[in-house]
Amino acid sequence: MRRGGTARPVSITVGDLSLDPAGLRCRRGDTDIALTPKEFAVLHGLARRPGQILSKRELLAQAWDFAYDGDPNIVEVYISALRRKIDAPFGRASLVTVRGAGYRLDS
DSSP states (O other): OOOOOOOOOOOEEETTEEEETTTTEEEETTEEEOOOHHHHHHHHHHHTSTTSOBOHHHHHHHHSOTTOOSOTTHHHHHHHHHIIIIIGGGTOOOEEEETTTEEEEOO
């Protein structure tokens, strides 16, 4: 019997922000946004659950491997970099910090 090909991950859209997990590509409207693999992993984790708050621990579990034993504040560094790339140039504030709880991606 023939095996079917691996299903291609569906792109994720939150507002005018779209992510293509298969190609690790990100776009805001018609503009491509270059992200590092780690930035993409953090954004992908947030985009899979838009409007929901994800803690640093949840983002670490999704974007770093299970053996990561560094400072969890590294998430703040990546959130800041993402804001500079996906929000600031477009006059948006879609990455929201929820004080004491985590981060949320709004449309």
